[in-house]
Amino acid sequence: MGILSRKATCNTHGQDSSYFLGWEEYEKNPYDEVKNPDGIIQTGLAENQLSFDLIESWLAKNPEAANFEREGQSIFRELALFQDYHGLPSFKNAMADFMSENRGNRVSFDPKKLVLTAGATSANETLMFCLADPGDAFLLPTPYYPGFDRDLKWRTGVEIVPIQCTSANGFRITKSALEEAYKQAQKLNLKVKGVLITNPSNPLGTTTTRTELNRLLDFVSRKNIHLISDEIYSGTVFTSTGFISVLEVLKEKKLENTDVSKRVHIVYSLSKDLGLPGFRVGVIYSNDDIVVAAATKMSSFGLISSQTQYLLSALLSDKNFTKNYLKENQIRLKNRHDKLVSGLEAVGIECLKSNAGLFCWVDMRHLLRSNTFEAEIELWKKIVYEVKLNISPGSSCHCNEPGWFRVCFANMSEETLKVALIRLKMFVDGPSSTTRSQSEHQRLKTLTKMKVSNWVLRLSFQDREPEER
Amino acid sequence: MKQLSTKVTSNAHGQDSSYFLGWEEYEKNPYDEIKNPNGIIQMGLAENQLCFDLIETWLAKNPDAAGLKKDGQSIFKELALFQDYHGLPEFKKALAEFMEEIRGNRVTFDPSKIVLAAGSTSANETLMFCLAEPGDAFLLPTPYYPGFDRDLKWRTGAEIVPIHCSSSNGFQITESALQQAYQQAQKLDLKVKGVLVTNPSNPLGTMLTRRELNLLVDFITSKNIHLISDEIYSGTVFGFEQFVSVMDVLKDKKLENSEVSKRVHVVYSLSKDLGLPGFRVGAIYSNDEMVVSAATKMSSFGLVSSQTQYLLSALLSDKKFTGTYLNENQKRLKIRQKQLVSGLEAAGVTCLKSNAGLFCWVDMRHLLDTNTFEAELELWKKIVYEVKLNISPGSSCHCTEPGWFRVCFANMSEETLDLAMKRLKEYVESTDSRRLISKSSHERIKSLRKRTVSNWVFRVSWTDRVPDER
Numbered sequence: 001m002g003i004l005s006r007k008a009t010c011n012t013h014g015q016d017s018s019y020f021l022g023w024e025e026y027e028k029n030p031y032d033e034v035k036n037p038d039g040i041i042q043t044g045l046a047e048n049q050l051s052f053d054l055i056e057s058w059l060a061k062n063p064e065a066a067n068f069e070r071e072g073q074s075i076f077r078e079l080a081l082f083q084d085y086h087g088l089p090s091f092k093n094a095m096a097d098f099m100s101e102n103r104g105n106r107v108s109f110d111p112k113k114l115v116l117t118a119g120a121t122s123a124n125e126t127l128m129f130c131l132a133d134p135g136d137a138f139l140l141p142t143p144y145y146p147g148f149d150r151d152l153k154w155r156t157g158v159e160i161v162p163i164q165c166t167s168a169n170g171f172r173i174t175k176s177a178l179e180e181a182y183k184q185a186q187k188l189n190l191k192v193k194g195v196l197i198t199n200p201s202n203p204l205g206t207t208t209t210r211t212e213l214n215r216l217l218d219f220v221s222r223k224n225i226h227l228i229s230d231e232i233y234s235g236t237v238f239t240s241t242g243f244i245s246v247l248e249v250l251k252e253k254k255l256e257n258t259d260v261s262k263r264v265h266i267v268y269s270l271s272k273d274l275g276l277p278g279f280r281v282g283v284i285y286s287n288d289d290i291v292v293a294a295a296t297k298m299s300s301f302g303l304i305s306s307q308t309q310y311l312l313s314a315l316l317s318d319k320n321f322t323k324n325y326l327k328e329n330q331i332r333l334k335n336r337h338d339k340l341v342s343g344l345e346a347v348g349i350e351c352l353k354s355n356a357g358l359f360c361w362v363d364m365r366h367l368l369r370s371n372t373f374e375a376e377i378e379l380w381k382k383i384v385y386e387v388k389l390n391i392s393p394g395s396s397c398h399c400n401e402p403g404w405f406r407v408c409f410a411n412m413s414e415e416t417l418k419v420a421l422i423r424l425k426m427f428v429d430g431p432s433s434t435t436r437s438q439s440e441h442q443r444l445k446t447l448t449k450m451k452v453s454n455w456v457l458r459l460s461f462q463d464r465e466p467e468e469r
Numbered sequence: 470m471k472q473l474s475t476k477v478t479s480n481a482h483g484q485d486s487s488y489f490l491g492w493e494e495y496e497k498n499p500y501d502e503i504k505n506p507n508g509i510i511q512m513g514l515a516e517n518q519l520c521f522d523l524i525e526t527w528l529a530k531n532p533d534a535a536g537l538k539k540d541g542q543s544i545f546k547e548l549a550l551f552q553d554y555h556g557l558p559e560f561k562k563a564l565a566e567f568m569e570e571i572r573g574n575r576v577t578f579d580p581s582k583i584v585l586a587a588g589s590t591s592a593n594e595t596l597m598f599c600l601a602e603p604g605d606a607f608l609l610p611t612p613y614y615p616g617f618d619r620d621l622k623w624r625t626g627a628e629i630v631p632i633h634c635s636s637s638n639g640f641q642i643t644e645s646a647l648q649q650a651y652q653q654a655q656k657l658d659l660k661v662k663g664v665l666v667t668n669p670s671n672p673l674g675t676m677l678t679r680r681e682l683n684l685l686v687d688f689i690t691s692k693n694i695h696l697i698s699d700e701i702y703s704g705t706v707f708g709f710e711q712f713v714s715v716m717d718v719l720k721d722k723k724l725e726n727s728e729v730s731k732r733v734h735v736v737y738s739l740s741k742d743l744g745l746p747g748f749r750v751g752a753i754y755s756n757d758e759m760v761v762s763a764a765t766k767m768s769s770f771g772l773v774s775s776q777t778q779y780l781l782s783a784l785l786s787d788k789k790f791t792g793t794y795l796n797e798n799q800k801r802l803k804i805r806q807k808q809l810v811s812g813l814e815a816a817g818v819t820c821l822k823s824n825a826g827l828f829c830w831v832d833m834r835h836l837l838d839t840n841t842f843e844a845e846l847e848l849w850k851k852i853v854y855e856v857k858l859n860i861s862p863g864s865s866c867h868c869t870e871p872g873w874f875r876v877c878f879a880n881m882s883e884e885t886l887d888l889a890m891k892r893l894k895e896y897v898e899s900t901d902s903r904r905l906i907s908k909s910s911h912e913r914i915k916s917l918r919k920r921t922v923s924n925w926v927f928r929v930s931w932t933d934r935v936p937d938e939r
Contacts, residue, residue: 003695003732008599008763052546059537059545066776067535068528076528077521082747083588083740118587118749119552122770129624133474134603155598155624155767226472263472271552278551278775280587294477298624301591302771306747307535307780 007155022380026390033416041420044390046202046358047411048236048275050332054325055274058315065314068307075310082306085299087116091313095283098316099268101326102234107247115284115295116309118302120232120269121151123282124196126298127265128156130291131226137161137190138228139181141173143361143397143404145202152196161185161192164400167363170352171204173197173212178219194226194263195219200233200243203397203406204361205337205354207242213249217260226263235273235326236410237356238334262288270312272358273329279308333358333410336417340409343421347428358410362391365403367428376402387427389420476624491849495859500885510889513859515671515827516880517705517744519801520794524743527790534783537776544779551775554768556585560782564752567785568737571704571795576716584753584764585778587771589701589738590620592751593665595767596734597625599760600695606630606659607697608650610642612830612866612873614671621665630654630661633869636832639821640673642666642681647688663695663732664688669702669712672866672875673830674806674823676706682718686729695732704742704795707803708824731757739781741827742798748777802827802879805886809878812890816897820876827879831860834872836897845871856896858889 022044031039059066068076082088089111096109117123132138134157140148141163152158163181165171178195185192195216199208208216220227229246237243246264255261266285271277281304284295316322340360341351352361368375373395380393383405394404409417491513500508528535537545551557558580565578586592601607603626609617610632621627632650634640647664654661664685668677677685689696698715706712715733724730735754740746750773753764785791809829810820821830837844842864849862852874863873878886 003600003693004757004759004763005599005602005605008759047550049546049550052549055549056543056545063536066537067532074525076525077518080521080524080745080747081516081518083749118771118774119769125770130474130477131472133476136474150766150769155770224472276549278549280552280772280774288473290473290477294473297619300588300619301594301624302587303749305587305749305774305777308774308776311776 022384022390022392025384029388031388031416031419033413038388040384040388040390041416041423042390042411043408043420044392044406045411046272046406046408047277048272048329048333048358049411050275050336051325051329052275054321054328055315058318058321062314062318065311068310079306079310082309083303085116085296085303087114087304088306088309088313090317091304091309092116094313094316095268097319098322099234099283099285101319101322102273103243103245103248107245107251109285113285113287113292115286115292115299116304117282117284117295117299118280118304119271119277120230120267120282121147122280122299122302123267123269123284124148124151124228124230125156126295126302127228127267127284127291128152128158129298130294131228131265132156132158132193134158135190136193137185137188138193139163139178139185139195141165141171141177141197141201143171143203143394143399145198146392146396146398148196158193159185159188159190161188161190162398162400163195167352167401167404170206171201171361172209173215175215175219178215182223192223192225194228196228196230198230198232199246200231200237200356202233202357203359203392203394204352205357205359206352206361207237207244207356208246210244210249213244213246214253217246217249217253217255217264220263221260224263226265228265228267230267232267232269233272233357234268235329236333236358238330238337239355242355262286265291274325276312279312280304281308281312336409336414339414339417340407340421343417344407344424347421347425349424349428359406359408362405362407363403364405365401368403371402373402379403380405383427387423389423491853491859491861494853498857500857502882502885507857509853509857509859510885510892511859511880512877512889513861513875514880515741515875515877516746517741517798517802517827518880519744519805520798521744523790523794523797524784527784527787531783531787534780537779548775548779551778552772554585554765554772556583556773557775557778557782559786560773560778561585563782563785564737566788567791568703568752568754570788570791571712571742572714572717573711576714576720578716578754582754582756582761584755584761584768585773586751586753586764586768587749587773588740588746589699589736589751590616591749591768591771592736592738592753593617593620593697593699594625595764595771596697596736596753596760597621597627598767599763600697600734601625601627601662602660604628604659605662606654606657607662608632608647608654608664610634610640610646610666610670612640612672612863612868614667615861615865615867617665627662628654628657628659630657630659631867631869632664636821636870636873639675640670640830641678642684644684644688647684651692661692661694663697665697665699666715667699667701668715669700669706669825671702671826672828672861672863673821674826674828675821675830676708676710676712676825679713679718682713682715683722686715686718686722686724686733689732690729693732695734697734697736699736701736701738702741702826703737704798705802705827706825707799707806710824712825731755734760743794745781748781749773750777750781805878805883808883808886809876809890812886813876813893816890816894818893818897828875828877831874831876832872833874834870836900837872840871842871848872849874852893852896856892858892 026040026042029039031041092111092114096111099109137159140160161181163177250261268283270281286292350363376393383389392406495509495511498508500510561580561583565580568578606628608630630650632646703712719730737752739750755761819832852858861875
C-alpha cells in the first residue's frame with residue numbers, strides 16, 4: 001500500500017520546472033556587489049523593491065501600527081485573539097478602498113464580498129476548490145505564470161488547458177484561440193469550468209485590452225462558465241491610462257447585477273504592488289454570495305496574521321500615503337522598465353511593448369541555434385551559467401514559441417541592472433556570436449542597424465513618447 | 470451545468486453543527502460585565518487569556534521585535550520580501566527549542582524537520598493531503614474536536630472513522646476499541662491510513678497515558694499505518710504528572726530511527742499555549758523526509774507572515790521568558806481549572822478528572838430527562854438560552870454517551886467564571902424543585918449530593934490534600 005498520498009509522491013507540484021531550477025542555481029552562487037561580484041544576478045524574481053523607502057518612512061511616522069497600539073492604547077490582546085475568518089473589518093475596508101483607488105475609482109469594491117487569504121497563491125487555489133471538481137478544467141492564455149501549475153492543479157485535481165497566444169498579434173487572446181482551447185478540453189474529456197487570466201499579464205507585462213475583455217465576457221456568457229481575473233499586478237501599471245479591470249467592463253456593459261457578473265471573480269494581493277510577499281496578503285472578490293461564503297470558510301486554511309492585518313489596515317487607511325505611493329511607484333517602475341528596454345535594445349534585443357508588471361517579455365529568438373525549445377533551454381543555460389543572469393525561459397511559462405524570456409527589473413538596484421546589461425552585451429557581442437549561422441548573423445546586423453536609426457530618431461525628438469499599446 | 474464545486478454545495482464543512490450554532494447565539498447576545506450583564510457567557514471557546522500580561526511586558530521591554538528591527542536596525546525590507554516556505558531559520562530553531570522545553574528537554578526536535586503552517590488547522594489539513602487519498606480514512610478517538618470534521622475531511626476527501634471511548638474507563642483508548650474501529654473502516658470499504666490523536670485531549674483535558682501511547686505505537690506498527698499526534702495543548706499541562714509525548718515513547722522504546730518513527734508525525738501551534746490564535750502559527754514535525762518535503766511545498770498555501778515569524782522568533786529565543794511563561798501559565802491554568810471544578814461541584818455537577826487543556830469535560834448526565842442525544846440537545850438549549858452559558862454539547866464532539874459537555878475556563882475573568890457558576894447552581898437548584906423527576910433520577914441526584922457533601926467535609930478536614938491524579 002502506498003504509505004504517502006499520490007500528491008506527496010508525484011511531481012504535480014511542478015517544482016522541477018526550469019523556472020525553479022534557475023532559482024536554485026542562483027541560490028548557490030548569488031550576486032553581491034561587494035562579496036560576490038561574479039555571482040549570478042537574479043532577474044527571474046518578480047519582486048518590487050523600488051518603493052520600500054515610502055513604506056519605511058510611513059512606519060517611522062506611525063509606530064503604533066506595528067506596535068499593536070491604537071490611539072495610544074494597546075490592542076495586543078484583541079489582535080492576539082482575533083481569528084475571525086471574516087477578517088479585520090478595518091482591513092477589509094481599507095483593502096476595498098485601495099483596490100478602487102487602483103482602478104481610478106471607476107469601480108467600487110464592497111468589503112463584504114472580499115475574502116482574505118494568505119497570499120494570491122492561497123486565493124487562487126481556494127477559488128479552484130470552490131468552482132471546480134477534480135478533473136474539471138480551466139482555460140488559461142499562454143504564456144502564463146509557472147506557479148499556476150501547482151496553485152491551480154496540485155491538490156485540487158483541476159486541469160489547465162492552454163489558450164494558445166502567439167507573437168503574431170502580440171500574444172493577444174483571440175476568439176478562435178478561446179474556441180480551440182474549449183474544443184481541446186472537450187477532446188480530452190474535461191469539463192471546462194472557466195477561464196483564468198492574469199491582468200496585467202505575467203509574464204507579458206501587458207494590460208488586457210478592452211476588446212479582449214469584452215471577448216472574454218461574451219465567451220464565458222455563452223459557455224455559462226466562470227472568469228477569474230488575477231489582478232495582482234494592477235498597481236504596477238505605469239502608463240497613465242491602460243489598466244482596465246474586468247469589473248469596469250461589466251459596468252460598461254451594464255452587466256453588474258446579472259448572472260454573468262456572479263461568475264466573474266477577482267484575485268488580488270499586496271505582494272507585487274506594495275512589495276510585501278512575506279506578509280502573505282491575498283484577496284478573493286466575488287459577486288456570488290455562495291462563493292464568498294464557501295471561500296470564507298476555506299480561508300481557515302490560510303488566514304492572514306491579525307498582526308499583519310492590523311499593520312496594513314493602518315497603512316492603507318492613510319489616503320495620503322496610498323495616493324502618493326501609487327503615483328511614485330508608477331514613476332519608478334516606468335523608469336526602471338525603460339532602462340531595461342533601452343539596455344536590451346542597445347544589444348539588439350527587443351521586448352514585447354509593455355506598460356505594467358515588474359518584468360519584460362524579451363525576444364531572444366534571433367539568438368537561438370534553431371527554432372526549438374531545446375535550443376531555448378541551451379540558450380537559457382548559457383545565460384544562467386556563462387552570462388550569470390537568472391532569467392525565466394518562455395517554455396517554463398508554457399509559451400508555444402521558443403526564444404522568449406521573462407526578465408525582471410524591479411528587484412535590484414540600478415547599478416546591478418547596469419551590470420546585468422553589460423554582461424548581456426558582452427555575451428551578444430562576444431566571441432560566441434561567431435559560431436552562429438550566417439543567416440542569424442545577418443539578422444542581428446539588420447536589427448543593429450534598426451537600432452541605430454532609432455537612436456538617431458530619439459536624439460532628434462527627445463521627449464517623444466514610445467508607442468502605447 | 471453545476472456552477473460550483475461539490476465541496477461548496479455539500480455540507481461537508483461541518484459548520485452547521487451545534488458547536489458553531491451556540492457560538493452564533495453568543496454573538497447575538499454576548500455577556501459584558503457592564504454593558505450586557507444578562508448576556509450569554511462564552512464557555513465554548515478554548516482560548517487561553519490568562520497570560521497576556523507576560524507577553525505584553527516582554528513586548529514593552531523588547532520593542533525591536535514588533536518594530537521590525539534587529540539591534541536597532543530596520544529589517545523591514547528583508548522581512549517584507551521573505552516568503553521562503555522553509556521558514557525563517559531563527560524562528561524554526563526557537564520553535565524547536567520551545568517544543569523541547571515543553572517536554573522537559575527529554576526529546577529533541579530538529580528544526581529541519583519542522584514545516585510551518587498558518588495554524589494547526591492548516592497543518593492538519595496539509596498532513597491529510599500528504600498521507601491520504603480521497604476516500605482513505607483516519608481513525609480518531611471520540612470525543613474529538615468538532616473542527617476536525619472540516620479540517621481533515623472537507624477538501625481532502627479523507628474520512629474519519631471513530632474509535633469509540635466511553636466513560637466506563639475515563640474515555641481511555643483501548644485495544645479493542647482500536648481494532649473495532651479498524652474493522653468498521655474495512656466494513657465501510659475504507660482504507661485506513663492512520664490514527665490521529667489529540668494529546669492532551671480536546672475536549673477531555675486529559676493526557677494520554679503511557680499505556681495508551683504504547684498501545685497506539687504497537688497498533689500502527691502492526692497495521693503499517695501513520696500516527697498523528699496533535700500536541701497543540703502540550704503547554705497547558707498543569708498537573709503533577711509530566712506531559713508524555715509520543716516522541717518520548719518512541720525514544721523509550723528505542724524506536725527513534727526505525728521505520729515506524731517515520732510514520733509518527735506531531736502537530737503543534739501557538740494558539741493555545743501562548744494564546745495567539747490570531748497570529749496563525751502552526752507546525753508539522755515529521756521524521757519522514759518526503760513528508761517534510763511535500764508538506765513544505767504545500768505550506769505555500771498557508772505560510773506564516775514573516776512579520777509574525779520574526780516577532781515570535783525573538784520572543785521564543787528568550788529562554789528567560791519561555792521558562793517563566795511556561796511555569797506561570799501552568800500555575801494560572803491550574804487555579805482557574807480548580808475554580809471551575811469546585812464551582813461545578815457546588816452545583817452537584819462533576820467533571821472528568823483532568824490536568825491539562827483549557828476546559829473541563831463535564832458530566833451532566835443526571836440532568837438529562839432521558840439518556841438520549843435529543844435530551845442532551847434539549848438540556849444544551851436550556852443552558853444556552855435560560856442559563857445563558859454557551860457550552861459545547863458532547864454530541865458535537867461525537868461522544869457516544871449523551872450528557873457530557875465541554876466547558877472552558879481560561880477565556881474569561883475570575884469574576885465572570887464565578888457568575889457563570891452561580892447561574893448554573895441556580896438553574897440546577899430551580900430545576901430540581903420544578904422538574905417532575907423519576908424516582909431513580911431523583912435518587913441519583915440525592916446520592917450525588919451526598920457525595921458532594923462528604924467531599925466538602927473531607928476537604929475542610931484536609932485542606933492541602935491533593936486530588937487523585939490520573
